[in-house]
Amino acid sequence: QDTYVLKFATLAPQGSTWMNIIADWAKAVEQESRGRLTFKLYSGGVSGDEPDVLRKIRFGQLHGGAMTGHGIGYIYSPVRVLEIPFLFRSYDEIDHVRAQLMPDIRKGFRDNGFELLGWMEVGFIQLFSKHPIYSLEDLRKRRIWLWQGDPLGTAFFTASGISPVPLPITEVFTSLSTGLIDTTIAPPLGAIALQWFSKTPYMTEIPVMDGIGGLLVSRQFFDKLPADLQELLRRTGDEAGKRLLVETRRDNAKSLQVLKQHGITFTNEWKDSDAVLYDLRDRAAAALAKDNYIPAALYTRARRELDAYRARKGKQ
Amino acid sequence: MTLAIVALLVLIAALGVPLFVVLGAGSLIATHAAGLDPAVMLVEMLRLTSSPNLMAIPLFTLAGVTLARGGAPQRLVQLFNAGFGWMPGGLAVVALTVCAFFTAFSGASGVTILALGGLLYPMLTGENYSKRFSLGLLTASGSLGLLFPPSLAVLLYGIVAGVSIEHLFTAGIVPGTILLVMLALYAMVTSHRIGIPRHTFSFAALVAAARAGFWDILLPVGIIGGLLGGYVTVTEAASCAAAWALLLETVIHRRLNTRAVYYGVFRETCVLVGSLLIILGIALGLTNLLIDAQVPMKMLSLLEQDVHSQLQFLLLLNIFLLAVGCVMDIFSATMVIVPLILPLAQHFGVDPVHLGIIFLANLEIGYLTPPVGINLFLASQRFREPILGLFRAALPFLLIMLVWLALVTYLPPLSLWWKKI
Amino acid sequence: MTGQDSHSARNRTWTARLEYYFTGIESAFAIFGLALMLALSLVEIVLRNFLHYSIPGADVLIRHLVLWVSFLGAVMAVRERHIKVEIIAAWLPEIWHRRLERPIFLFSALVCGVIGWAAARFWYQEWLNAPAGEQWIALLSIVIPMGFVLLTLHFAMRFVIGPRARARTP
Ligand code: NA
Ligand code: NA
Numbered sequence: 062q063d064t065y066v067l068k069f070a071t072l073a074p075q076g077s078t079w080m081n082i083i084a085d086w087a088k089a090v091e092q093e094s095r096g097r098l099t100f101k102l103y104s105g106g107v108s109g110d111e112p113d114v115l116r117k118i119r120f121g122q123l124h125g126g127a128m129t130g131h132g133i134g135y136i137y138s139p140v141r142v143l144e145i146p147f148l149f150r151s152y153d154e155i156d157h158v159r160a161q162l163m164p165d166i167r168k169g170f171r172d173n174g175f176e177l178l179g180w181m182e183v184g185f186i187q188l189f190s191k192h193p194i195y196s197l198e199d200l201r202k203r204r205i206w207l208w209q210g211d212p213l214g215t216a217f218f219t220a221s222g223i224s225p226v227p228l229p230i231t232e233v234f235t236s237l238s239t240g241l242i243d244t245t246i247a248p249p250l251g252a253i254a255l256q257w258f259s260k261t262p263y264m265t266e267i268p269v270m271d272g273i274g275g276l277l278v279s280r281q282f283f284d285k286l287p288a289d290l291q292e293l294l295r296r297t298g299d300e301a302g303k304r305l306l307v308e309t310r311r312d313n314a315k316s317l318q319v320l321k322q323h324g325i326t327f328t329n330e331w332k333d334s335d336a337v338l339y340d341l342r343d344r345a346a347a348a349l350a351k352d353n354y355i356p357a358a359l360y361t362r363a364r365r366e367l368d369a370y371r372a373r374k375g376k377q
Numbered sequence: 378m379t380l381a382i383v384a385l386l387v388l389i390a391a392l393g394v395p396l397f398v399v400l401g402a403g404s405l406i407a408t409h410a411a412g413l414d415p416a417v418m419l420v421e422m423l424r425l426t427s428s429p430n431l432m433a434i435p436l437f438t439l440a441g442v443t444l445a446r447g448g449a450p451q452r453l454v455q456l457f458n459a460g461f462g463w464m465p466g467g468l469a470v471v472a473l474t475v476c477a478f479f480t481a482f483s484g485a486s487g488v489t490i491l492a493l494g495g496l497l498y499p500m501l502t503g504e505n506y507s508k509r510f511s512l513g514l515l516t517a518s519g520s521l522g523l524l525f526p527p528s529l530a531v532l533l534y535g536i537v538a539g540v541s542i543e544h545l546f547t548a549g550i551v552p553g554t555i556l557l558v559m560l561a562l563y564a565m566v567t568s569h570r571i572g573i574p575r576h577t578f579s580f581a582a583l584v585a586a587a588r589a590g591f592w593d594i595l596l597p598v599g600i601i602g603g604l605l606g607g608y609v610t611v612t613e614a615a616s617c618a619a620a621w622a623l624l625l626e627t628v629i630h631r632r633l634n635t636r637a638v639y640y641g642v643f644r645e646t647c648v649l650v651g652s653l654l655i656i657l658g659i660a661l662g663l664t665n666l667l668i669d670a671q672v673p674m675k676m677l678s679l680l681e682q683d684v685h686s687q688l689q690f691l692l693l694l695n696i697f698l699l700a701v702g703c704v705m706d707i708f709s710a711t712m713v714i715v716p717l718i719l720p721l722a723q724h725f726g727v728d729p730v731h732l733g734i735i736f737l738a739n740l741e742i743g744y745l746t747p748p749v750g751i752n753l754f755l756a757s758q759r760f761r762e763p764i765l766g767l768f769r770a771a772l773p774f775l776l777i778m779l780v781w782l783a784l785v786t787y788l789p790p791l792s793l794w795w796k797k798i
Numbered sequence: 799m800t801g802q803d804s805h806s807a808r809n810r811t812w813t814a815r816l817e818y819y820f821t822g823i824e825s826a827f828a829i830f831g832l833a834l835m836l837a838l839s840l841v842e843i844v845l846r847n848f849l850h851y852s853i854p855g856a857d858v859l860i861r862h863l864v865l866w867v868s869f870l871g872a873v874m875a876v877r878e879r880h881i882k883v884e885i886i887a888a889w890l891p892e893i894w895h896r897r898l899e900r901p902i903f904l905f906s907a908l909v910c911g912v913i914g915w916a917a918a919r920f921w922y923q924e925w926l927n928a929p930a931g932e933q934w935i936a937l938l939s940i941v942i943p944m945g946f947v948l949l950t951l952h953f954a955m956r957f958v959i960g961p962r963a964r965a966r967t968p
Contacts, residue, residue, distance in 0.1 A: 068669075109421075113423075113424060116417075120414040120923075121413070121414055202850050212929065212931060215931075224846070224851050224852035225852075226852070226857065232427065235541050236429060238541040239541055239542065239610050240610050241610050241612070352930045352931055353930065354930065388886075390882070391886040392898055393882050393887035393895070393898060393902055394882070394906065395881065396882055398880075398909050401913050416916045418916065419913075419916060419920040429861070432835060434864075435832060435835065439832065616843060617840075643828075643829040643833065644874070647828040647829060647867055648874050648879075651868050651875050652879070655868060655869070655945075656881060706881065
């Protein structure tokens, strides 16, 4: 019988929650397939930033990866409607809206050459900085990181009148040390896993957006697998995704404690009103619709689902 | 089979095929053997555009070339001679200091011997230093300031290893100074032994020299202060240094006209930078293939069997790097060897900043070791002396450097004293 | 260190003249790129530190300019000097240097040609897959295939022209 090797890359470093679950997943697949399908894992960004991983997938050096919204944007950008800043207030809202959109999301990935094996999340993204930040005005004075090549971030910063410093994620840590940037965005778990928090004594408790993620494999690889292995990958990937979702949420909450223990100061007195932030959100969404990065119709639909959900919740 | 191919590649490199071509051929063979598309090499090359610190290399090179062409060497020799010439072995100490200074600036590209050798050699022999001592001194000091800002070798290590360049420069200050002091002491003792007369100090001469050299001195002071004080980033320092050097030589000293800037300075900078970064681009592609084949992981498990302590590892590392230094120059070695030893060093608990200093110290010694010793080549060309004779002349200096290497390797606090625990 | 071209274009074969003019144009582009890199980075320092503003795309442009300067510089270095590890060659008599030059240039041209072909395919995929608004970045990265094609061309020209007096190299 033929054996297959799935070369799978992720930014998550060895020993992080994410990597542990992915390693478990790899082990499970290897066992259940009796060695017919094995993983080669490239963790901690050794294969480069997500766009680099996608390039390597394109030329067949890699076959899949655990991608965040950034990489997903290069494959099928409309999914990132779930990442629009200041849209969601809770995990329930996110889970509801995503469930409504899921069939379209799957199809979107498939049409763009990828199979979505599992859905995950990196969590609510916060501001980590060397100086306290209380307002957009403060933010404008900072050297804030923009994930290079990220239209969503660009739209948000442009709408806010902020000049960010575009860098690949692999350069963020050293750039924080050298002062090229003094502010970065990350979920608490990410700030710890990537060691960024050691350079940023302040965290601003304003959930900017919910970072999405997916376990993806190229169809170039997936379609060549026999049906039973495809099924195995789908099933175990889905399980791994569900575990990732639960444990990420739990560990993000735990991470706040860890950050406090390390002496990170949390600031939560945000000076701008909600109206200012919502205006920002709508202008960013409009800019993204103009480039068709996130179609206007999809944004409207997500808003409608969200409003319906909130109305129902309010009645209960 | 693999061994035969590697041997063949080494042979063609030894016959004088440009290094980037050798590495390119190696990468093509390796991609083919791994069943990969050679286009994956280019993915890594494109990654060069995502390194924010990379632009510091062309800009610092520009600053160095501008100064070399603009007569800074003469002004610096005058200044240091007025300042230190009165000491025992004064001129030898001056030579060491100016060379260290200038190596840091010219990026350890070998410009030091070319730019300063012709100036200092007649001065030294004119003061009755022996021919052998003078040649040895100048050959050895051609790479002396390698660890001081804004040395290109340090920049490149930082970029390849992903280590903060400011940290590397901070770590290099004490080891670099110790070497300078060790060699200066040797020079003083020697000149005392052969009875070199001492000069009298002239305040007027110092003032005159300081006037001429003031603006040159301002540049390294500004860079070191700005970088280590955390006021500017490496790239900002590089842009300012290049702009300042150009301003200095075209407006203040008026040593360069437009034509000289275009043909001499800018053109030469492009060639220097191009011949360096094309190797980096290809070497990154080769590294990608090594990671793809999980070579570092395999090397690690091999080492784990026989090496059990950090001390053992460091000893092996030094022997290995000295051997590398014999056959490779510092830039190629950084790009090819660092990605391999970095994970090993981390496994044995060696700080990547300390590793950088050890690595650079070893390769600095490599400048003096045949068969590939850049300083020997350049000095042989400049002074028209046979390579082997120069090597003999530089031998006492080389031995002192080996002692220094042991100090730097086995006393990590010399490099890491500033780090909070 | 050749610096400015001391030999004029006269008294040469047509390939040598072709090489001379080509290198002149490439140098002009490289020098312009380096000057632009310096100017842009200085402007950015001023804007960022005093006005908290940054020219959109300037960062990315500067980082690509490094690649432009490097590739064109590498092309110029074919005529002057590339970094070599010539352990054996350094100990060989002068005549052997001259005998080895042509085969070395031919081999180099071949290797650069193969990489250039891969680079062209790589770049084409970059161009096809560039997200909206980032085509200009893909366009900047055309220097990679272009660089290898020019390197191939120059090594080939050197192969045809053949050895030259050693005195010119540093
Ligand atoms: Na860096
Ligand atoms: Na050597």
